[in-house]
Amino acid sequence: MPAPALPLSRPRGRIEARTLLWILAALCIATMNAPHAVWETVQHLRVPDTDDAMRLVEVRDLLAGQGWYDNVQYRFLPPGGVPSHWSRLVDAPIAGLILALTPLTGPALAEGLTAALWPVLLFGLYGWLLYRGVRHSFGSRAALLAVIAATQTFGVTIQFQAGRVDHHNLQILSILGLAFCMIRGGLRPGLIGGILAAVSLAIGLEGLPFVALAALFLTGDWCLRGRPALASLAGFGLGLGLAAPALFAVQTAPSLWGVSHCDALSPPWLWLTLGGLALAAIAAAAGERLATVPATVPARLALAGLAGSVLLAGFAAAFPSCLGGPFPDMPPLVRIHWLLTVSEMAPLAKFVARGQWEALVFYPVVILASLTAAGMVWRGPERRAWSVVALFLWPGLILGVAQFRGLYIVSGFVPLVAGVVLDRALARAALPAGARRWPVALLGAAMVSSLWMIPALLAETLAPGLRNAPDAAETNACLGDAAVRPLAHLPEGTVLAPIFMGPSILLRTPHSIVAAPYHRAIPGLKAAIEGLGGTEADLDRVLTAFDVRYLVACSARPSENLQAETAFATRLAAGTAGSARLVPLDVPGPLKVWRVAP
Template identity: 70%
Template sequence: MSAPAQPTARPIPRIEPSTILWALVILGVVTMVPPADLWATIHHLRVPDTDDAMRLAEVRDLLSGQGWYDIIQHRFLPPAGVPSHWSRLVDAPIAGLILALTPLAGRSLAEGLAAVLWPLLLFGLFCGVLHRGVRTQFGSRAAVLALIVATQTFGVTIQFAAGRVDHHNVQIITMIGLAFCMIRGGVRSGLIGGGLAALSLAIGLEGLPSITAAALFLMGDWCLRGRPALPLLAGFGLGLGLAAPVLFVAQTGPEHWTTTRCDALSPPWLWLALGGLLLTVCAVAAGERLASVRARVTLAGLLGVILLAGFAVAFPVCLGGPFPDMTPLVRDHWLLTVNEMASLPKLVARGQWEALVFYPVVLFATAVATGMAWRGERRRAWAVTALFLWPGLILGLFQFRGLYIASGFVPLVAGAVLDRALRSDAGRTELPRWGVALLGGCLVSTLWMAPAVVAETLMPTARTAPDPAGAIACRSEAALAPLETLPAGTVLAPIFMGPAILLHTPHAVVAAPYHRAIPGLTAAIEGLGGTQADLEQVLTRFGVRYLVACPARPADDLQPESAFATRLAEGTARSGRLERLDLPGPLKVWRVVPDPLRAGGDRAG
């Protein structure tokens, strides 16, 4: 009698490595934005930064009927207002989202949903550009690894967080798109890359150093290689030279076409963009007459001298940078106190150890890209990547915001390095497999949280930077809600509160953190940081109706003793011109009494 047949064991399903990697991408995206932040942005219009609040205020004005070419924020330093240096090209899609969502959710909720959806949609576009470019150069696995690292790169995720409606995220996308166009080559890629460069300039000038480096690279490549490099240079020159004026006209009223603006796309920067178009026309027209390196270098040098000399003669005011009108007082007590303008030594000196999650990954990425361009495979891809990383790293040492665009290239480098660590031939490279994996780990900024936390724990007294929690609390919707119940008027408040007041209340403001409003910045610094006479002079000069203080973030003292406004907030001083209003919340609010006969002296309370 035969033994019964044993049941056949079912094979354990094999999970493909690519499935695991894509699952990690989904996990990274899902956990990138905390649910509490989504809720706060949707229901309370909480945004990460003052610039996001100002952007939404601009969008709201546009939807309320303000003209397309009217870029003045009329509630900022009224009655004249302050012209914005931002682009309507970013206002428009956000406004479109709000219009589309309003019938479904109502206006208030539509604004919050748009503030969440816009950066998430942009992150999807960034991931699409990143995946396609890395896959073409380094393979599918490297592309997926790059996406995973993108969700862990703080320099990227903070620019695509809920409520991040500022323009830096769009500039990251345009610059990484330009880089992939330069790597691919050809007239079509050049045209697209030039158009992306023009779009970046139209949105803001933060990408100017990267675009300048790209233009010099393309010109140098043509000087050295001649005809093979001409299609890409020609396409870039045509794309930039034609698109920049079109975008300028699209967002600038005719009355301002001849106005020089050092901080936005205007005649000085159009002059340089058209110079690229001129070089392209000359290079194509000359043809074989530029067969030698010497001839090409001579032409490029001659046109370069003409461009720079013309710029210096026609627009000398812009030779000193984008802030030609800034006074030392405003520079010292506002500009240099802003985190994005802080240098690395200053961040370290103030104990802001969170810088460790931003700087090291850009440094390692720059070193890897440079080394691979020097001696590795796919040298052009690595050279172009290094080209965009170096300006960001160098500028980032002096201004934190220099890291914004460079951070977008970190996932590209990390994806390629981690893919090499997983390859079967990884051990036959200069570094052993574990060394390549360790290098890849150094490119993941979340891993740098560990030393940042250790430093914060071991050296808590080293932190001298102001606690951001106090400022965040003072500009929240809940803190500003009591102000909304007051009759509309002009408010003198700390500079950082200006955009939030414009967004959450009907009031006008004297000051907000923008360099085109030097009188307002000066008034806030002197009024809130000076004597009683300084404050009362500002109240009178700007027709201020309400004085608002954030006790958690007093103004800088401009004299040895505490500022009068600070003592008001502490309750140790009083003024007959200021009537204290009993409002709930963290803010201290006074109504300005217009009758000068009621003015009293500074006395102890």
């Protein structure tokens, strides 16, 4: 049957469907951030996370004249301070935006405006990248639907909300861009993809598993297909192998070029990137000798296997401490009583056990997107695109089940899959009534994470007794400007406070701190755990050892008890214990504050 003829012109007054989608996209983007959240960010530096506060502290120090290569936070465990493993490549553009705004607004307002604007600018870049990438493989309507879906994907929106100046949003951009380069194929996309992979590693090692998977995919593709896949592998190896050392040199003092760190781009990881460059160079130099299919498939596999074995053996021999992950020297006390209590390190089972139903807005959409991408690999002409998307989604999901932070990067891929499925649902809507239209539409809707708020809220309402996690609102009340800013009026000194409060104290006061949630500051973490969770003698020992001037407690978030009895600091905050050495101070807000007598 011939297709029905399309009307020569649309009825007067009717808006085209594409125009409606653009209007919907604009509305969704405009409403991503609540006005009061933006206002609080601009006026009071409201930030979503402790890492955002610490990032602003680093930027302030840079603007105040601290050296580019000097990433020590000197008010953290003074007088020596704690060296940060974060990248100056993230600090620099934020500092530049503050500098540009300061003459117009003054420094305080410039900070607030930057904290609000920076994530918006990055989301604009993410939306542009998502639209371009999806349009190339699946068409413009799917691309527009993907952008709309992104504004409703909580795993994405939390990383681009006002105040989110940490680096996870940049990681999403880098790895998503890498994926689109792999899908396109060729020398130039491969080169750009390699550079983006290097940027991801320079920013932080969260993207390392995905960079490794990209390298394995491109290597395997070359082993199986030969000449058609060589350009992509050569470009990726060249981009990664040259950009990673260059970025390392830009952000690392020359005196530290030979120092190995397992938690940041340094010689162990440069060894692997340079190995990838060497493999790509050998494959390219071999040219026609290894280009034919299938005669030389075993030869290519043998070369790749030999190169991989040499790389891994060299890594294990030269950098054995990094085989255990980024926290090789963390003592059990700190691992148990701090690391494993951090929400981003929590497994899915812990969210379920604690009745944290908000996990429903994160996990189901990633599961559905992973299953859909895997199913699509075996269908249609977009097999390569779906293979790459599945390549990133599945490991991210597995990591996310073990640790929530594994979902950070792969959540950026969910809108891609949702947009394509929703586009196909719209296409099927024009089919006859008897056609199977609803399954695709339901699948697309199920990948819109904002809809999962309904069962999450129902579970919270119907079974409130199952929740035993700390109240996030009460905890945040101890971190805000209204709670912490009054401390700034006290004479400067070192503060012992709950670990999670450290960055906010650095951001909002001139004081120094003992502890903050960072693994390079093991002495401070150990001191806060023992001092705030132990006996009066434990607390006295920590106050003396770290020359603490102020003790601060957040009643809503007491430290974990290390003994059978309630910790002395917790009883002190509750008013059921006292100490002649601790003088209560009248400070407005929810915090309890004591001055430590000599």
